[in-house]
Amino acid sequence: MLLKLNPEHLLLIRTHAASTYPEECCGIILGYLANESKTVVEVIPTENAWSGETLEDNKRRRYAIAPEIMLKIQKEARDRSLHIIGIYHSHPDNPAIPSESDRIQAWQEYSYIIVSVPNGKAGELKSWHLDGDRQFQEEEIEIA
Numbered sequence: 001m002l003l004k005l006n007p008e009h010l011l012l013i014r015t016h017a018a019s020t021y022p023e024e025c026c027g028i029i030l031g032y033l034a035n036e037s038k039t040v041v042e043v044i045p046t047e048n049a050w051s052g053e054t055l056e057d058n059k060r061r062r063y064a065i066a067p068e069i070m071l072k073i074q075k076e077a078r079d080r081s082l083h084i085i086g087i088y089h090s091h092p093d094n095p096a097i098p099s100e101s102d103r104i105q106a107w108q109e110y111s112y113i114i115v116s117v118p119n120g121k122a123g124e125l126k127s128w129h130l131d132g133d134r135q136f137q138e139e140e141i142e143i144a
């Protein structure tokens with residue numbers, strides 16, 4: 001499915017990603033579905049609530065959005081006739097390709113935007129969604 005964003009949404013994601021470097025950033029994408037495409041209406045930065053603090057398991061490699069934040073934003077979205085259509089997060093010093101842990105925690109209905117942040121500067125940005133076999137497929141992005 002096609003994901004439609006505007007330049008302000010992209011700028012917000014990139015700025016957030018650079019600001020949390022070398023840790024991963026994350027946030028929620030609100031929008032709606034129509035005509036075989038998803039249109040982004042708002043991008044909401046959230047705190048990375050990942051709790052691991054070991055060398056291999058920490059916010060530089062993982063992200064989490066607190067369940068109570070997801071619920072709150074879901075409610076607010078519903079009041080505005082919008083939906084949570086995806087999640088974005090960053091990969092500090094790694095490509096914009098989903099990791100195995102990204103795949104395991106992913107929801108079928110969502111788009112997953114990943115932005116690569118080499119050396120603290122936001123770089124390549126890609127969107128992904130799960131197919132019927134729970135494998136990530138890249139999703140086309142339209143900027144308008």
Ligand SMILES: [Zn+2]
Nearest residue numbers: 089098099102
């Ligand atoms: Zn990831």
